Amino acid sequence: MLFELIGWVGAILFILSYYLLSKGIWKQNQAKYHVLNLLGAICLVVNAIHFRDTANILVNVVWAGIALMAIYNCWTAVFRSKS
Template sequence: MTIFEIIGWTGAVSYLLSYFLLSFNKLKPNSISYQLMNVIGGFCLVVSAYSTRDNPNLVTNFVWMCIGLIALFSIIMKRKR
C-alpha cells in the first residue's frame, strides 16, 4: 500500500465517519467537528485523486473541502460574536 492509498483511505474513513455520526445525531451539521472531518476527508481524497490523475474525483472532493472550509469559517466567526 502506498502513502497515497493510506491518505485516500484516511479521507474515506473521515467522510464516512462524519456522515455516520451526523445521521445518528452524534454530531450537528453546524459543529466544528463535523465540518473539520469533512475538510480533512476532502483534502485527503484530493491528494489521493491527484496521485492517480482522477480529475473528476479531485474536483468533486476539492469543492466539498471548500464548502467545509467556508462552513467552518462561518461557524468560527459566529462563535466569536
C-alpha cells in the same frame, strides 16, 4: 501504497463524519463535523492527484471549499455570540 492509504483515510473520515451527524452525536452547526469533512477531502484530493483522477480532484476541492466556508461560519457565529 502510501497514496492509496491516504485515500482510504479520507474515505473513512467522510463516512465517520456523516455517521456521527446521522446518529445525532454531532450537529450540522459544529465545526468538528466540517473539520472532519475538510480533512477527508484533503486526503482524497492528495490521492486523486497521485492517480490523476481529475473528476475526483474537482469534487473534493469543491467539498473542501464548502467545508472551509462552513467552518468559517461556525467560528464567526461563536465570536458574534460572545459580543
